[in-house]
Amino acid sequence: MSKTVVVYFSGYGHTQRVAQAVAEGAGAQLIAVDGEGNVPDSAWDDLAAADAIIFGAPTYMGSVPWQFKKFADASSKAWFTRAWQDKVFGGFTVSASLNGDKQVTLINLQTLASQHGGIWVSLGLMPSNTLNASRNDVNNLGGSVGLLVQAPSDAGAEAIPDGDIDTAKRYGARVTEVAKRLKG
Known part of the structure; x- marks a missing residue:
């Protein structure tokens, strides 16, 4: 059995919906970063006990929002003690545009994981x-680096395309499966 945690910030509910889909696929626990950039004190113990951690954040202005950055900066205590060393990591991001510089956000999340x-x-x-491909x-x-999701800016989280939600579930399952294989 492998323990996976999804830690995410959601400003408008879109990233929360994706986090829930990722967690469903992974059989994971959810930890929300709040509007002040904090997680409950117990979350740090949950993250330390996890075999896999999946980061999630919207892309705001080409990067993670300040709330997720505050969480990332607070993880320096875990970094200093190498508490997350050799854990399996993944990440996802959501923006209103099809591109929206989401790749920059994923690289930010990947770098955070690598620093740990x-x-x-x-x-x-x-x-x-293909020509016949659709958003579903x-x-x-x-x-390829991680999960990309597009959510229309003028609609709620329910408007996220089914294809993105299905991709989220598959990615969560993949991260947990890799963690299980590495755990032996």
Whole structure:
């Protein structure tokens, strides 16, 4: 049995919906970063006990929002003691645009995982990039480093395309499966 935790910040509910889908696929615990950039004190113990950690954040102005950055900066205590060394990591991001510089956010999350000595898991899915592809296909945005999700800016989280939600579930399952395999 492998323990996976999804830690995320959601400003408008879109990232929360994706976090829930990732957690469903991973069989993971959810930890929300609040509007002040904090997690409950018990969350640090949960993260330390996890075999896999999946980061989630919206892309705001080409990067993670300050609330997630505050959480990342607070993780320096875990960094200093190498508490997350050799854990399996993954990450996802959501923005209103199809591109929206989401790749920059994923690289930010991947760098955070690497600073902690973690092992990053790619999306591992072929892109849906044919003429007949639609937004309801798996990996329609063509991610590889991690999960990319598009949510229309003028709609709630329910408007996230089914293909992105299905991709989120598959990615959560992949991260947990890699953690299980590495745990032995």
